[in-house]
Amino acid sequence: MGTLPSPDTAAREGPADVELMLRVKAHDDEQAFAAIMDRYQVPLVGFFRSMGLVNDAPDAAQDTFLRLYRYRRRYEPRASLRTFIYLLARQVCTDASRKRVRRDRMIEAFRQEQADETAQTRSPVDDAFRAEALLRELPEAMRLVVVMNIYQGLCYEEIAAALEIPIGTVKSRMFNAMARLREALRVQRQQT
Amino acid sequence: MCKDNKLEGSAPVSCSRAEEAAGFVRGELSDPERASFEAHLGDCGACRTLVSDFREVVGALGARPAVAFDPAFAARTLAKLREVEAGSEPGILLRVRKGPWPRVAGIAAGLLLVAGAVLFWRIDRQAAVGPGGNGTRQAVDSALAWLARDQLPSGAWNSARWQGQKEYDVALSSMALLAFLRHDGVSGTGVHADTVQRAVAYLLAQQDAAGAFGPACDGRMYNHGLATVALIEAYRWSGAESLRAPIGRAIGFIREEQLESGGWGYAKRVGAEANTSISVWQLYALNLAQESGLAESPAVLGRGMRWLHGMVDGNGLFGYERAGDFPNGSDTLTAMGAFCLFGNRRALGAEPAEAAKIEQALQAVASHWDRETDFYRWFFLSHAIQARGTPELRASLARIQESLVGMRSLAGATAGTWDPKGAWSSVGGRLYTTAMATLALQAGSRSTKIM
Numbered sequence: 001m002g003t004l005p006s007p008d009t010a011a012r013e014g015p016a017d018v019e020l021m022l023r024v025k026a027h028d029d030e031q032a033f034a035a036i037m038d039r040y041q042v043p044l045v046g047f048f049r050s051m052g053l054v055n056d057a058p059d060a061a062q063d064t065f066l067r068l069y070r071y072r073r074r075y076e077p078r079a080s081l082r083t084f085i086y087l088l089a090r091q092v093c094t095d096a097s098r099k100r101v102r103r104d105r106m107i108e109a110f111r112q113e114q115a116d117e118t119a120q121t122r123s124p125v126d127d128a129f130r131a132e133a134l135l136r137e138l139p140e141a142m143r144l145v146v147v148m149n150i151y152q153g154l155c156y157e158e159i160a161a162a163l164e165i166p167i168g169t170v171k172s173r174m175f176n177a178m179a180r181l182r183e184a185l186r187v188q189r190q191q192t
Numbered sequence: 193m194c195k196d197n198k199l200e201g202s203a204p205v206s207c208s209r210a211e212e213a214a215g216f217v218r219g220e221l222s223d224p225e226r227a228s229f230e231a232h233l234g235d236c237g238a239c240r241t242l243v244s245d246f247r248e249v250v251g252a253l254g255a256r257p258a259v260a261f262d263p264a265f266a267a268r269t270l271a272k273l274r275e276v277e278a279g280s281e282p283g284i285l286l287r288v289r290k291g292p293w294p295r296v297a298g299i300a301a302g303l304l305l306v307a308g309a310v311l312f313w314r315i316d317r318q319a320a321v322g323p324g325g326n327g328t329r330q331a332v333d334s335a336l337a338w339l340a341r342d343q344l345p346s347g348a349w350n351s352a353r354w355q356g357q358k359e360y361d362v363a364l365s366s367m368a369l370l371a372f373l374r375h376d377g378v379s380g381t382g383v384h385a386d387t388v389q390r391a392v393a394y395l396l397a398q399q400d401a402a403g404a405f406g407p408a409c410d411g412r413m414y415n416h417g418l419a420t421v422a423l424i425e426a427y428r429w430s431g432a433e434s435l436r437a438p439i440g441r442a443i444g445f446i447r448e449e450q451l452e453s454g455g456w457g458y459a460k461r462v463g464a465e466a467n468t469s470i471s472v473w474q475l476y477a478l479n480l481a482q483e484s485g486l487a488e489s490p491a492v493l494g495r496g497m498r499w500l501h502g503m504v505d506g507n508g509l510f511g512y513e514r515a516g517d518f519p520n521g522s523d524t525l526t527a528m529g530a531f532c533l534f535g536n537r538r539a540l541g542a543e544p545a546e547a548a549k550i551e552q553a554l555q556a557v558a559s560h561w562d563r564e565t566d567f568y569r570w571f572f573l574s575h576a577i578q579a580r581g582t583p584e585l586r587a588s589l590a591r592i593q594e595s596l597v598g599m600r601s602l603a604g605a606t607a608g609t610w611d612p613k614g615a616w617s618s619v620g621g622r623l624y625t626t627a628m629a630t631l632a633l634q635a636g637s638r639s640t641k642i643m
Contacts, residue, residue: 028345
């Protein structure tokens, strides 16, 4: 099974994830825990933004780390720490679901204003809005798979572990999500 | 031949292998799968279109703005973590009683009961389940689980969180540690090994240059005695040679603090009185260190044991500062002294005539054991009974343990603990009552001899 380079595993230095987490598990080592947070902070904030939490992404990332610490005794070195973290991140997403719905409505209104004002120009920010508009076309289950794979660099196997679903379900969700996004992209381009 | 592949919420794609297109674009196919799909692409226009479109989708999604690294994030989260772990609740803190541990015999006796009984003297423990049977074992398990959950990342327990006094964090953490050590005991492979290691690390960090544990408060010798006993037991549990030096310094401090009379009191100063409660903790530690091959103190130990013998009156009752001195009754002191003398396997234990009187006094304490709520007394009594080991006393122990199991809180976050009630609960809070009760239930739980 081939895997893509992982944005959140690139250019790591220092002890391996497993070693750090075992230190946290065995000794509540705060230095090791801080190193894990430094390592995963950016990917997690990015993940939550992609999942629609936008301004609350840093808080959601913090919540994920607090859960990681709370569940540190359950960590087993045979499991990837990254997978474990995203499993917790998914739980944070689920818990924040209602808030996100309300927030999405507000963001939608804001976006509409932005779109009206800047419809004639194209910039990286516009691209980001477009990408997010595309993602909003997806139900959460599909969006999780797409974000984890494309933005977070998790392979199907890791996604299956993080979402606690069969790998076949990951494949079909990914395919269906890509097909929906293809249609959404087509519509988006027709509109611009 | 290609067959239609129906998509959710989209037009059908006229190929049964269409699903592989997403995996192909994302590099998720194995080498043989990829080679096969590449060959298929040469024949299937629908899949070629899909691959092309999916690549465009990935390109469109790839424009997510970068996230800046926040250098303060980890520190902020650690601060939040400590806040959560400490569980500081203003409502509870406001109820904490301030001030020194009362200088009364009962308190001392209670503390002595707790830790002293655990390790110092011989305790014949029965088969895998104690006199209370499965109920006893389950009660111990659930209490330890609560204690493990309540342990702070530093390895300490926060007395103030549970209505105890913070200056006794060391003593109360030592009590909790002893309960775990008794549980995992000989094998050292118990499920709470991590809890034990952290608690030991915390205690070691509390030792000052003089070898003493805990703050320089009135109750220092309680903190010190309990911590020393707990660390010696941890040494016996783990065999960790790194504990030898700090234990040696701790024993040195006990030697230094011995009063002219041979006992120990609240502080070593001119005119200071020794009392049974504080002395038993120090004797307990000295004897345990000697039996464990860690530190020999025959002269200091001999003088201390002679002082303790001097506390016994003609009825086999132990006094507080002298024979016949019972500021808070004689029951707890007698249980404590009996534990000390019966548990001592060496020549410094009770002589037959004295032992008979002490046993009679102990039997009397056991017969009305629940007259007052006093977890110190119950712990000490349980282990004194076990140390003496007569059938009548053992029958009493079974009744006490059965009753203790029935006293547990069964609802809410404190299920499996004992509510802070009775003597000294305003000093030690729920940590004290739960650790004491757990230790009392552990009397007779195994066939291991402590000493």
